[in-house]
Amino acid sequence: MATFEVTALRQQFGGRAALSLDALAVREGARLAVVGPNGAGKSTLLRLLAFVDTPLSGSIALEGRPVASAADRRQARQRVTLVEQRPYLFRGTVLGNVAYGLRARGVNAVEAGERAAAALARLRLRELAGRDARALSDGEIQRVAVARALAVEPVALLLDEPVSGADRAAQHALFEALAAEQARRPLTIVFASHLLEDAYRWADDLLALHQGRASPVTPENLFRVDLPGGAPMQTVNVGPLALDVMTDRQGPATLAIPPDEIVLSTEALHSSARNVLRGRIVRVAEHGAAMRVTLDAGIELVALITRKSFEEMGLAVGGTAFASFKSVAIRVF
Amino acid sequence: MSAPAGEVLGIAVLSLKIALAATVLACLLGIPLGFFLGWTRFAGRRILLALLNTALALPTVVIGLLIYLLLARRGPLGALGMLYTWQAIVVAEVVLALPIATALSAAAIQAVDPRVRRTALTLGAGTLRTAWTVAREARFALLAGVVVAFGRVLSEVGAALMVGGNVRHETRTLTTAITLATSQGDFGLAVALGLILLALALTVSVLIQLLQGHGDV
Numbered sequence: 001m002a003t004f005e006v007t008a009l010r011q012q013f014g015g016r017a018a019l020s021l022d023a024l025a026v027r028e029g030a031r032l033a034v035v036g037p038n039g040a041g042k043s044t045l046l047r048l049l050a051f052v053d054t055p056l057s058g059s060i061a062l063e064g065r066p067v068a069s070a071a072d073r074r075q076a077r078q079r080v081t082l083v084e085q086r087p088y089l090f091r092g093t094v095l096g097n098v099a100y101g102l103r104a105r106g107v108n109a110v111e112a113g114e115r116a117a118a119a120l121a122r123l124r125l126r127e128l129a130g131r132d133a134r135a136l137s138d139g140e141i142q143r144v145a146v147a148r149a150l151a152v153e154p155v156a157l158l159l160d161e162p163v164s165g166a167d168r169a170a171q172h173a174l175f176e177a178l179a180a181e182q183a184r185r186p187l188t189i190v191f192a193s194h195l196l197e198d199a200y201r202w203a204d205d206l207l208a209l210h211q212g213r214a215s216p217v218t219p220e221n222l223f224r225v226d227l228p229g230g231a232p233m234q235t236v237n238v239g240p241l242a243l244d245v246m247t248d249r250q251g252p253a254t255l256a257i258p259p260d261e262i263v264l265s266t267e268a269l270h271s272s273a274r275n276v277l278r279g280r281i282v283r284v285a286e287h288g289a290a291m292r293v294t295l296d297a298g299i300e301l302v303a304l305i306t307r308k309s310f311e312e313m314g315l316a317v318g319g320t321a322f323a324s325f326k327s328v329a330i331r332v333f
Numbered sequence: 334m335s336a337p338a339g340e341v342l343g344i345a346v347l348s349l350k351i352a353l354a355a356t357v358l359a360c361l362l363g364i365p366l367g368f369f370l371g372w373t374r375f376a377g378r379r380i381l382l383a384l385l386n387t388a389l390a391l392p393t394v395v396i397g398l399l400i401y402l403l404l405a406r407r408g409p410l411g412a413l414g415m416l417y418t419w420q421a422i423v424v425a426e427v428v429l430a431l432p433i434a435t436a437l438s439a440a441a442i443q444a445v446d447p448r449v450r451r452t453a454l455t456l457g458a459g460t461l462r463t464a465w466t467v468a469r470e471a472r473f474a475l476l477a478g479v480v481v482a483f484g485r486v487l488s489e490v491g492a493a494l495m496v497g498g499n500v501r502h503e504t505r506t507l508t509t510a511i512t513l514a515t516s517q518g519d520f521g522l523a524v525a526l527g528l529i530l531l532a533l534a535l536t537v538s539v540l541i542q543l544l545q546g547h548g549d550v
Contacts, residue, residue: 047451050455052451052454052455074459077454077455077457078457080455081455081456081457082451082455084448084451084452086448087448087452088446088448088449088451088452090449090452090466090469090470091469091470100453100456100458101456101457101458104453104456104457104458104459104462105457148456149455149456152456152457
């Protein structure tokens with residue numbers, strides 16, 4: 001059974017459409033990454049799934065049951081918990097914060113304290129229990145907020161940019177703890193991220209959002225541009241670069257360069273590809289049998305290549321590489 | 334008007350009693366009202382807040398006059414026989430302090446981080462617990478409002494004089510006693526009473542600073 005089933009969900013703020021999602025099903029036990037640039041509607045979607053905001057229209061079903069009225073949402077909030085991008089810890093101790101949701105469910109103070117301490121231990125935060133919640137570092141606040149959300153044993157945990165600002169070790173620790181929690185009991189996790197590496201490293205499903213809508217392409221290599229128009233072959237400015245793109249359109253548009261359409265090489269290629277960019281490799285992530293290589297060429301480009309090619313070319317972070325792609329490979333929407 | 338030490342003490346105690354009673358009553362009404370105004374969104378809320386902010390500047394003699402007309406023997410509440418009693422002063426001071434308690438509470442609630450409400454909700458708190466959590470997060474700002482209201486009531490003279498009548502042993506407060514002593518040329522007594530009032534006001538201001546210091550934590 002799906003944990004969430006979303007149908008024709010719409011949300012707007014100040015008359016501006018913030019989210020328009022026709023359909024989404026999140027199966028039980030899934031790890032869904034919601035990816036997209038800032039302002040794509042990720043947080044809006046998470047707050048709707050957490051039932052803390054009311055949609056303009058459309059419906060969300062939780063575990064097969066439609067959540068429509070305010071009373072439904074109040075009940076649903078007992079089973080779904082959201083950790084915001086910048087979590088808020090209440091005044092008081094860390095333990096008091098983690099016990100909050102249990103106390104709200106009528107659990108007595110002693111048992112709530114014990115269960116909160118256990119949740120802290122699962123996040124390896126036991127030593128923080130007695131600390132003043134206002135005296136923690138950002139990374140600690142983030143992990144305490146996750147422990148606080150997990151303490152109530154929700155059926156679904158929603159995380160908004162859970163590793164933004166965290167260092168690599170902290171990111172790893174958090175994802176490890178979440179995986180351990182999923183191994184322990186049924187738990188659906190939906191997390192928003194503007195970093196695709198997080199999504200590919202950790203999620204088993206992906207929803208790409210762009211300007212509030214599900215995007216047909218994965219949202220890496222997306223660039224807002226102003227198309228000059230005039231000819232089908234246009235030269236358009238993207239950051240400090242000029243790219244050749246085939247389109248009849250004119251005016252504001254979004255360019256998408258699919259990562260698997262980018263050829264990486266150690267020397268500039270003389271080929272039919274109109275766009276050849278030189279850059280420095282800034283990140284490398286494994287993606288199944290493939291490698292996701294992020295190249296800083298004045299703009300950040302993500303290329304997807306086979307592990308074999310990656311190894312044969314001897315690519316590494318800090319090294320130089322050339323990215324080539326045809327003008328017709330660039331999608332315009 | 335020379336006054337024995339016992340009488341001065343009595344005046345100080347009465348002033349404190351009136352100020353405390355008026356503050357408690359004003360806050361019992363004003364904090365929930367302010368919470369409602371700061372928490373909910375409804376048509377006309379902005380107008381209400383604007384009116385409330387205007388009421389902050391209500392001259393105390395106007396309040397005194399209104400309460401006088403209400404409580405005067407031929408007034409609508411004349412039958413209560415409250416004019417020239419310390420309770421009448423309390424009523425006037427409540428009218429004075431209510432807008433302060435309400436406006437400052439509304440501002441305190443409005444200033445609470447919106448994440449507090451969302452966090453309480455997502456952790457499964459009901460409406461009451463969520464409201465209580467928001468109030469808890471705003472408690473230093475709410476307390477500061479209480480202290481400001483207390484300070485205002487304690488130092489008020491116009492309304493106290495008009496509806497209390499400055500009756501010796503009955504409705505004479507520190508401020509009305511200072512007014513009388515000054516008019517009678519008894520500057521020694523006026524200064525002594527003024528020092529007591531200053532000491533009380535200073536205590537109030539120290540309390541505010543302590544609270545605000547706590548609020549930063």
